[in-house]
Amino acid sequence: MKSISKVSKKGISCGLNKHSRRNFLSNALKITAGLFTLPVTGAFAENTTSDGKKKPVMGPGGKYDILVAGGGIAGVAAAVEAQRAGMKTALIEKTVFTGGLATTGLIYIYLPLCDGRGTQVTYGLSEELLRLSLKYGPGDIPQGWEKGKKGPASPRFRVEFSPASFILALDEFLVAEGVDIWFDTVVCSTIVDGGQVTGLEVENKSGRSALYASCVVDATGEADVAFRAGAPCVETDNKLSMWVIMNSRRAAKKTSMQGSAAERLPVITIGGDNTGRGAPERSKKYRGTNGRDVSEYIIQSRQLLINELKECYAKEGAEKRKEYFPMTLAAMHQMRTTRRIDGLTVIRDHDHSKHIDDSVGMVADWRKKGYVWEVPYPSLLPKKTKNLIVAGRCISNDRDAWEVMRVIPAAAFTGQVAGLAAALAVKNKTSPDALETADVQKALKAKGIPLHIKDII
Numbered sequence: 093m094k095s096i097s098k099v100s101k102k103g104i105s106c107g108l109n110k111h112s113r114r115n116f117l118s119n120a121l122k123i124t125a126g127l128f129t130l131p132v133t134g135a136f137a138e139n140t141t142s143d144g145k146k147k148p149v150m151g152p153g154g155k156y157d158i159l160v161a162g163g164g165i166a167g168v169a170a171a172v173e174a175q176r177a178g179m180k181t182a183l184i185e186k187t188v189f190t191g192g193l194a195t196t197g198l199i200y201i202y203l204p205l206c207d208g209r210g211t212q213v214t215y216g217l218s219e220e221l222l223r224l225s226l227k228y229g230p231g232d233i234p235q236g237w238e239k240g241k242k243g244p245a246s247p248r249f250r251v252e253f254s255p256a257s258f259i260l261a262l263d264e265f266l267v268a269e270g271v272d273i274w275f276d277t278v279v280c281s282t283i284v285d286g287g288q289v290t291g292l293e294v295e296n297k298s299g300r301s302a303l304y305a306s307c308v309v310d311a312t313g314e315a316d317v318a319f320r321a322g323a324p325c326v327e328t329d330n331k332l333s334m335w336v337i338m339n340s341r342r343a344a345k346k347t348s349m350q351g352s353a354a355e356r357l358p359v360i361t362i363g364g365d366n367t368g369r370g371a372p373e374r375s376k377k378y379r380g381t382n383g384r385d386v387s388e389y390i391i392q393s394r395q396l397l398i399n400e401l402k403e404c405y406a407k408e409g410a411e412k413r414k415e416y417f418p419m420t421l422a423a424m425h426q427m428r429t430t431r432r433i434d435g436l437t438v439i440r441d442h443d444h445s446k447h448i449d450d451s452v453g454m455v456a457d458w459r460k461k462g463y464v465w466e467v468p469y470p471s472l473l474p475k476k477t478k479n480l481i482v483a484g485r486c487i488s489n490d491r492d493a494w495e496v497m498r499v500i501p502a503a504a505f506t507g508q509v510a511g512l513a514a515a516l517a518v519k520n521k522t523s524p525d526a527l528e529t530a531d532v533q534k535a536l537k538a539k540g541i542p543l544h545i546k547d548i549i
């Protein structure tokens with residue numbers, strides 16, 4: 093059995109050392125005697141590191157092929173793809189919902205899978221999840237796009253969904269696929285042994301414990317796992333903004349009149365848009381990578397809504413509150429970009445419309461017609477870290493490219509690639525960064541996913 097027992101720079105390394113077997117019995121006794129905080133029936137336990145620090149205990153069922161940290165859209169896609177490849181997969185999510193910003197964050201627009209000129213660009217789980225988002229709620233696939241591939245230039249192949257409905261569909265989907273979901277479980281540290289990620293330390297109702305795996309996918313949206321494993325990362329600022337679902341007379345009327353999903357889901361947006369325009373003048377910029385900043389951002393963004401309501405009631409009378417009020421608020425901060433990996437390749441602004449040899453698929457620019465980006469496999473790979481791959485809005489991209497790669501269809505797509513590559517790595521007993529890109533490409537092609545612009549146009 094491998095000997096791991098040291099404290100990494102940013103996280104605690106832990107696991108079974110040579111004393112494990114001998115200590116198992118006595119640990120089991122200690123557990124029975126209630127000396128550990130975790131009720132870990134049948135778990136192996138080592139309670140101290142060599143320097144005397146308390147070590148995390150492996151929780152029940154704590155060994156997986158693949159661990160996915162973060163159950164946003166990227167994490168869901170990664171977990172499903174890995175499980176479909178026959179891997180024992182766990183999805184760890186700190187809230188009680190999957191979907192991340194798209195559901196918990198009330199971002200209800202699944203941006204386009206097409207290029208704005210009538211050609212579908214993004215395929216696979218990204219399309220599967222787009223269709224799934226409508227299963228228990230309003231919204232329709234735009235006319236002409238029902239079957240995908242080719243459609244009208246306008247409207248584009250995108251949908252609007254109810255976040256709550258999408259959550260229900262995602263629950264059902266993940267359970268049917270056999271993914272082991274850990275809700276209400278925070279990943280608090282990355283377990284690293286000699287540069288290799290071997291597991292995650294988690295905290296939940298059972299207390300603190302460790303989950304181990306042959307490969308880990310970081311789908312936290314903010315590269316938390318990669319950062320704590322010591323991978324180089326890049327941070328950026330955010331202006332205040334807020335999306336909220338409101339009750340309003342307009343919405344009530346539309347509900348009975350078959351309005352579009354957007355009309356029936358009266359989301360109002362306050363504060364800065366994706367360019368920062370609309371944010372209150374002189375408002376602070378927020379990083380989102382420290383607890384203080386996140387808390388202040390949440391309070392200040394809600395204050396924007398309070399101000400909006402006060403203004404509205406002052407203008408239209410106090411009785412207006414009976415008709416115009418928030419139905420629900422986001423249960424996570426709504427910062428667009430906080431931290432991403434500085435990976436083996438960085439997708440740059442000028443990379444759109446280019447052939448990229450190691451592309452694993454494509455994403456369309458949601459703002460501009462005809463702009464398509466091939467996504468290089470190494471943009472999902474952190475530097476200096478083995479057995480780890482990143483998916484979603486924290487892959488390695490820069491400035492305008494980040495604006496394209498951070499949205500829902502791209503998160504689903506990179507999630508699928510990460511899940512597939514992690515599974516290939518486990519099967520080949522290697523790390524995702526040691527895979528031949530050609531093998532990843534071959535596996536994606538076999539799933540009907542076009543890799544290059546020349547394959548679709």
Ligand SMILES: Cc1cc2nc3c(=O)[nH]c(=O)nc-3n(C[C@H](O)[C@H](O)[C@H](O)COP(=O)(O)OP(=O)(O)OC[C@H]3O[C@@H](n4cnc5c(N)ncnc54)[C@H](O)[C@@H]3O)c2cc1C
Nearest residue numbers: 162164165166186192193201203279313426484485499500
């Ligand atoms: C204001 C705003 C407007 C937007 N508008 C659009 C739009 O109109 N259309 C569009 O397509 N996209 C839009 N986006 C972007 C899009 O919503 C997200 O970037 C995308 O959904 C990201 O998905 P993800 O899975 O990469 O990350 P996230 O959605 O951030 O998911 C990460 C998940 O990981 C979990 N997590 C994080 N840390 C831990 C931890 N330590 N332990 C356990 N779990 C953890 C989180 O709870 C979350 O569920 C918008 C974003 C914002 C903020």
